[in-house]
Amino acid sequence: MTHRITRRSFIGGLGAVGAAGALGGLGLSPIARAQSTGDPRFLIVLGAGGGASIVDGPLAIPASKSFDADRLNTFPDQMLTRIDGAPFRAIDMYRGELGPIPVAFTANQSDFVRDHHRDMMVATWTRTSVNHAIGQRRSVTGNEAWLGRTLQECVAMQYGADFPLPNVHLSSGSSFTDRGTDGGLPSWCYGEVVSDPRLWPLALDGARGIPGAPAKDLLDKARALRDANLDPNSRFGQVFGGSERLKHWTRIRGEQRRLIESLGLIDKLIITPEGPQNPLAAFGLAQSPDGERVRAAFPHYDEDPLEAQAALAFLLIKHRVSCTVTIGPPGSVVFVTPEGSEGERLADDSITNPPIAFDFSHQAHRAVQGLMWHRMYRVMDGLIRLLREEEFAAGESLWDRSMIYMATDFGRDKKRPAGAEDWGTGHDLDNGVLVVSPLANGNRILGEVDPDTGRTYGFDPQTGDPVRGSHMDERQIFSGILHAMGVDTSGSGLPDMRAMRRHA
């Protein structure tokens, strides 16, 4: 890694001694934002809540390779698809029910692996908690590996200075979107929460779409009256002017608002087309010019929150609003209307998300993991295709500078009742992580799984060669992701994980 002394490392160093919080409080972040980052990279965190088991995806174990196939989570050989030139396994399945839910579904992993194996990297790791919230948090902080910063905050810090909202959290209700514990970062590094991707763009302009709104120039003069005259001269403003909370509000309604409004984002980010439930034209608004393309990639955007999140995530990256976005499936069941089903409930493939997502494996491990891995792959595929179609510069696509990190809480139990075709599993520390990116050491499995125990083992951090008896920890994977993203970690003490990045 190149060790540079940059404005970011300077502020990061201050954060380490607890002084940058004061700088942020004094409103120095606008100065920081003035610096340019002409070489951004983009991180998409896909929070696979509930425990995405790596041995039900790319490290699936064929029964013929295991001495204990009947009692371990192995797959009949005919269920595994081998992709030429890829080290990964893929499971395709059709099942008549989703555990206790009588809905049939088809799940396919092989298409994704076939199309994207060159950018796929699996690294094994051993987690430190089987508690959902703790496991999720540690998947993005590396167990507080670098001052408690999240991966998203680190990426925002590195590349986000020129972005109006560098770090956007489109999913909620999990700890993949926790705020890190380093209060010394500039305020714009922390996640901006989006609760409904379909309507949130309306919150990016103070007046557009409001019937009878005045001209922008005059509105700005009213804001100036408030900001420069009424507030500072009011007794309230003078008595409580020392409040950090008031200072923060003054910042976000001032420079940050002006920057966001200047970009005219509403018409670029609305994914829903004109319709009775979305009467944009009547309010002087329009859908995104990319709306049709984005909806084609995520056809269930109106029913499935994850697809809506992914659609907006792409647009946020495309329009350089954000350099990191976090998305993830909801914790509740999602019904969609499959083509030709005419909306009948429990038609084949009408449930795309079981209750509590991956964690419904407590009831039906094999079916739930199969459905959810299929779901994750499908959303990743849509994002990759959209990003590939967008040029960054000089023939390089946005995808060439992006990474999808499939974060998850922990693994799942490796055992099953002898010969069971479906069963319930608990939480397990042992697992692996999937990263998909041209920046990662693609088409590689770092470490491996022991087919006789179902448990993974680690790898050499430099070469990636599997090392039996070793285990990778959360700090190492955190470091490897940051280094692949090109984040300057000088002074952090994070280990070099050369094996996880494509380029030196």
Add this chain to the structure above:
Amino acid sequence: MFLDLRFRRALGHALIALVALSALTACHEEQASAPDPTPMAEPEPAAEPDPEVPQGIVASHKARVKFKGGERYARDLAAALELPRDQLCSELGLYDCVGEVHRISLGGVEPYELGIDEPLPVAPVSAAIAVDRVALSACTRRVEADLADPGAAVIFAALAAADGPKRADLEAIAADLVDRVLRRDATPAEIASIADFYAEAEADAESPARAFGQLSCFAVATMLEALFY
């Protein structure tokens, strides 16, 4: 030997006390440099006194303020402008601004679908813009209703005068807005500043009276004092 043992015990206790004291001191120092962890709705830690506060006004040494949150703000604004709460602001004419679209940004929770069971720890950037939208929408409704039926006007009857409002009318409107929204008397300086804004409206708007009503209301309704307490 006995005394020696007692001495050793005493020394041991003293050392333990010293270690404990230094640990507490370290803990205190760590807390002192930690970031503000309090949620939007919770009282914030005390602030440093501001040396720039003019004489005659004593700056709060604590300066602990709380954000009203979307629902409380909406109810206050609806009461101030005498508008039904459900007519305050709706996005695309269909979705309530405060209860639905900007609910989370404005410090609300939605545990059932979104899993958000605590207010956001820090106001997001979209919160300030959402407040602008709510206030602008509400003020516009009030002005339009008053201008449409000056006889039943609540605040802006004087703006409907055929020859335009007089200075005294503008000042009366300014005082009334402050009284309604901030629940206090306006200062002479505030009244003058708000009334002066009519000149800006005259210069830039086709309908200065309407624009003055909208934006004087907007400016007062989005003051820090209207949003925090």
